[in-house]
Amino acid sequence: MKSGNSLELQGVKKDFGEFEVLKGMDLAFKKGEFIAIVGKSGCGKSTLLRLVAGLDKPTGGKILVNGKSLNGLNKSSRTMFQDGRLFPWKKILQNIGVGLKGDWKPKAMELLEQVGLADRANDWPSVLSGGQKQRIALARALVNEPDILLLDEPLGALDALTRIGMQRLIEELWRKRNFTALLVTHDVEEAVLLADRVILIEEGKVVMNKEINLPRPRQKDNLQYSSLAAQILNRVMQEGQMEKQAIHA
Amino acid sequence: MQAKLNKKFNRFSLISWIVPILLLVIWQLLSLWGILSERILPAPTEVFHAGVALLKTGELIDYIGISAQRAFIGFFIGGIIGFVLGLLNGLSSIAETLFDTSLQMLRNIPHLALIPLVILWFGIEEEAKIFLVALGVLFPIYLNTFHGVKSVDKGLIEAARVYGLNGFSLFWNVILPAAFPSILVGVRFSLGIMWVTLIVAETISANSGIGYMAMNAREFMRMDIVVLSILLYALLGKVSDVFAKIVEKRCLKWHPSYQ
Numbered sequence: 171m172k173s174g175n176s177l178e179l180q181g182v183k184k185d186f187g188e189f190e191v192l193k194g195m196d197l198a199f200k201k202g203e204f205i206a207i208v209g210k211s212g213c214g215k216s217t218l219l220r221l222v223a224g225l226d227k228p229t230g231g232k233i234l235v236n237g238k239s240l241n242g243l244n245k246s247s248r249t250m251f252q253d254g255r256l257f258p259w260k261k262i263l264q265n266i267g268v269g270l271k272g273d274w275k276p277k278a279m280e281l282l283e284q285v286g287l288a289d290r291a292n293d294w295p296s297v298l299s300g301g302q303k304q305r306i307a308l309a310r311a312l313v314n315e316p317d318i319l320l321l322d323e324p325l326g327a328l329d330a331l332t333r334i335g336m337q338r339l340i341e342e343l344w345r346k347r348n349f350t351a352l353l354v355t356h357d358v359e360e361a362v363l364l365a366d367r368v369i370l371i372e373e374g375k376v377v378m379n380k381e382i383n384l385p386r387p388r389q390k391d392n393l394q395y396s397s398l399a400a401q402i403l404n405r406v407m408q409e410g411q412m413e414k415q416a417i418h419a
Numbered sequence: 420m421q422a423k424l425n426k427k428f429n430r431f432s433l434i435s436w437i438v439p440i441l442l443l444v445i446w447q448l449l450s451l452w453g454i455l456s457e458r459i460l461p462a463p464t465e466v467f468h469a470g471v472a473l474l475k476t477g478e479l480i481d482y483i484g485i486s487a488q489r490a491f492i493g494f495f496i497g498g499i500i501g502f503v504l505g506l507l508n509g510l511s512s513i514a515e516t517l518f519d520t521s522l523q524m525l526r527n528i529p530h531l532a533l534i535p536l537v538i539l540w541f542g543i544e545e546e547a548k549i550f551l552v553a554l555g556v557l558f559p560i561y562l563n564t565f566h567g568v569k570s571v572d573k574g575l576i577e578a579a580r581v582y583g584l585n586g587f588s589l590f591w592n593v594i595l596p597a598a599f600p601s602i603l604v605g606v607r608f609s610l611g612i613m614w615v616t617l618i619v620a621e622t623i624s625a626n627s628g629i630g631y632m633a634m635n636a637r638e639f640m641r642m643d644i645v646v647l648s649i650l651l652y653a654l655l656g657k658v659s660d661v662f663a664k665i666v667e668k669r670c671l672k673w674h675p676s677y678q
Binding site: 223225243245248249251253255257258259260261268269294295296297310314 | 574575577578579580581582583584588592593596597599672673674675678
């Protein structure tokens with residue numbers, strides 16, 4: 171399973187009028203890899219995710235999905251949004267089954283169990299807490315069995331304790347289901363905790379592409395972990411002074 | 420839990436009737452004491468007797484039936500046209516550019532100002548009244564449907580597209596339910612306009628219906644029947660509002676304001 175690139179970006183550019191958001195990106199993601207994309211807000215990391223999802227079109231370059239050029243929506247990917255975006259007029263189970271055909275209910279129930287909310291199948295989304303909504307959003311993204319899961323700061327709005335639970339859940343489901351994960355986050359520690367590779371974007375360019383070779387599940391009190399996280403955080407905070415000296419470990 | 424809620428709801432709905440009942444009692448007392456002259460306002464009991472008498476002859480039921488029929492046929496026609504136009508202009512920017520300006524201009528003509536024209540067109544036949552009601556309810560439903568469709572959360576539409584919805588399934592699963600609260604506001608608003616229009620139309624030109632009953636009673640100085648007609652309109656207006664509320668409660672169960 172873990173061979174070949176499931177996703178490739180070749181010189182991908184995106185500008186909105188005069189403003190260049192992405193200035194030519196070359197990246198390749200292996201099947202089943204967990205990638206974290208970090209950077210300050212406005213660096214273009216969310217734009218990158220939207221391009222991969224096929225929600226926006228690049229203004230230059232190519233995106234290859236399983237070797238084929240992406241045109242329109244990326245059907246092998248599913249996005250989990252920061253604000254969950256559940257449909258308030260559909261009950262939880264119906265939310266998970268959105269867009270599914272045939273006998274989808276057992277599959278949806280199975281995922282609901284995996285995110286630990288099987289007893290809420292018949293509730294309206296409005297009665298759930300923020301963390302529970304995000305779990306439903308995760309279940310909805312995974313029920314389609316996507317090759318690529320795109321996570322757009324999915325934990326940004328959650329409190330610290332709920333975050334830890336969600337990080338564990340995401341990692342557990344990723345190991346079980348073997349999809350390629352692309353996580354956009356501004357939290358460097360979260361990136362190091364979850365990712366096989368951390369990519370730092372600064373002003374529309376990749377300035378760091380670092381493999382994280384720590385055993386899983388990772389412990390935050392591990393020395394290597396904290397030094398890596400500190401190292402990346404320092405790099406993020408350098409404000410592009412060392413733009414040309416990208417760190418490669 | 421449900422029973423408790425129901426009880427609470429019932430108690431509240433009873434409380435809301437205190438004011439109208441109190442007004443009736445005061446009215447009755449004022450009539451009894453002779454403060455309120457019979458020629459200005461007959462006592463509620465007299466109005467009630469008039470109602471019972473008309474009920475016995477069957478006139479009352481006939482007139483209520485014919486008025487309600489006009490109201491709902493007009494509402495149905497105007498509502499459907501407003502709804503379809505609202506959807507069309509909300510979903511397609513070409514349709515919006517093509518039709519919205521004209522509709523906004525037409526909207527600003529008070530539909531009751533068309534009565535002379537309508538009488539010339541249709542005489543005092545059923546079409547005249549149905550036409551006026553339809554015209555009156557069209558615009559609130561159009562505006563609210565249009566607004567509802569236009570203000571659907573773009574993020575939800577995007578999410579729906581990511582999850583494979585498009586075309587009709589996008590409309591049915593996302594756009595329509597998202598616009599529904601707004602559409603229902605239009606419906607409730609229209610129900611009020613529906614009755615107002617019908618009252619005016621029936622008072623000016625009709626040979627049946629509650630408005631006709633009132634005008635006819637005026638000729639014979641039957642104050643009690645005039646007042647009865649007015650109270651009937653109030654009651655019918657309330658009944659349609661209650662009906663709209665029930666629909667709202669059933670269809671918007673998901674909405675935090677209805678939980």
